Amino acid sequence: MANSFDLTNLLRENIRKLIPYSSARDEFKGEASVLLDANENAYGSPLERNYNRYPDPLQQQLKLKLSKIKGVPARNIFLGNGSDEAIDILYRAFCRPGIDNVLLVPPTYGMYEVSAHINDVAIKKVNLTADFQLDLEGIAETIDANTRMIFLCSPNNPTGNSLHREDVETILANFGGLVVIDEAYINYSRQKTFIQELTEYSNLVVLQTLSKAWGLAGLRLGMAFASEEIIEVFNKIKPPYNINQATQELALKALDNVETVNAWIREAVAERERLSEVLRQMKFVVHVYPSDANFILVKTVEPRHLYTYLVEKSIIIRDRSKVELCAGCLRITVGTPEENSLLVEALAHYHPEN
Template sequence: MDINELVRDNIKKLRPYSTARDEFKGQASVFLDANENSYGSPLPANYNRYPDPLQLDLKDAISKIKGVPIENTFLGNGSDEAIDLLFRAFCNPGKDNVIILPPTYGMYEVSANINDVEIRKVNLLPNYQLDLEKIAESIDKNTKIIFICSPNNPTGNSINRTDIETILANFNGIVVIDEAYINYAKQKTFIQELTEYVNLVILQTFSKAWGLAALRLGMAFSSTKVIDVLNKIKPPYNINQATQDLAFEALKNIAQVNEWIKESVAERAQLSAALSALNIVKKVYPSDANFILVEVTEATKIYDTLVEEGIIVRDRSKVTLCEGCLRITVGTKEENEKLLTVLRNF
């Protein structure tokens, strides 16, 4: 597959913005090129200089953990930036289309609407797996991207690996696998397949297992041809220096992150069992994420009761195939017990 054939013509011709730091090579001690404040910044750490536009030191640290070369890594202002850039790189407004698989993460549809790209929805099967036959029927020459969330949000399940491989092997467009919750899953990441599929894009994030949601830092891994396009069209300094510094420090604490993952998975099992025992709960869906989809008797009333008690969950009762369901994040043991106490008294 030639990725260049998928890129929009105007993006092929685009001359990207050249930052001041792009225009010289080697070391320097006096920077008088970018009109920064040369005196410093009114903070304990100096942030008066523009950050590395390609975040090379941070990507190098990530590569040591993920096993993905720097040139196959893109960092965005959350995974949402990578999603938006994929639309802008590969989808012609008013002409091309993408396929999403409801129920799924809502930003795929939002980004499509912002970029004036047709959305083709192929609902998951009742067991929340892919309907390969209908996906195949929905593809035409203008279908540029298929978004697959695995583990899926809001259902929590992993998508069958062989089904994803079937799409990768047969679709001549970009296949995005959103692995925001992969750290909590038994299923392996698709990172090892990057060398096999030039059209594969894997999204991961620092917002979930890494506990850095406030930093807004997402990762995209793909072939160099796709990464080069994303780097070409991104804002020049899309990841600020404070975020780079804090993420770099966080990567040194992987043992703590792994311990939190183990605790969260254990709490997920205990919370699922406790919820299943409640008479207001119709079904607790199996989860490979750090949340649980729960079908309840009176979703709106239960949601409102929880809000009154200062407990916020996500009401998914009006979402396709999630009728009557609440999505509940796995909290700490104390938070989960408070939730269960309110539900038992409902």
């Protein structure tokens, strides 16, 4: 495993030659009183707020506000329709269908594999170790000349733990392709983000989202942070207006509430620890895994029976017992104090089958 990263060589030939679609708003910058360039309905819209005009294709205002919060220049930010759009673009930009492969480290977020199949890209897998950390030796032995990307989720889903930072840095320093670090749950973690390492590693892409700590899952707004050259590739491929006007406006308002969000994070972390401690005392719980996320992975005696029991109590959790290394495990999202108390009460009255 040796780092000989070259973005030009990594980029697919058809993407390198691609002339992106140029929207009307791409061609004009500035203020104007009469807009007759984009075939919009000039009369307005039937909604209280006029949405008859196309949105900013590059979401400049939103990126400037995110830049101040994240401490990253706006030119290093891509905004997508959820992080899933960024994942799909990475495959389309850097992986040749039927030729190249990516490396995944199960158990991990399932969309990496789904997107690989959609784009006809082969998958190599190196399972995490028993304590859900990277198998560096196995990774070095598995990658080959056609391995274009390695996806790492930290804090990891569904296990909840953060990957050892020094292990991730070893891969960044030695792998010649892209290293994609998915930090969807970073706000709940003790570990600092890799965003500040963008200037050190040209092959680094960091994914984050406003769906978790910011509570904007319904808006579907994901973020990718990378070098300016990689961000230019994202913008070359994305649909011209991938983030709608309503989402941009609502996200801008939400980003004014940093203190509120930080208070939610503190409470969620406190509830995570409270819930973990309560679960450890229950006889049918085999193990509660340490978590840096807003959920807990719990190994139980009878996962399916317990899952069904909670469904009957109108409490929905996630059965992860069929996932690699997660036999017997259920994933429980940390809810509000009231929701967590309802869960604890239901579990107190649970009786295993055997």
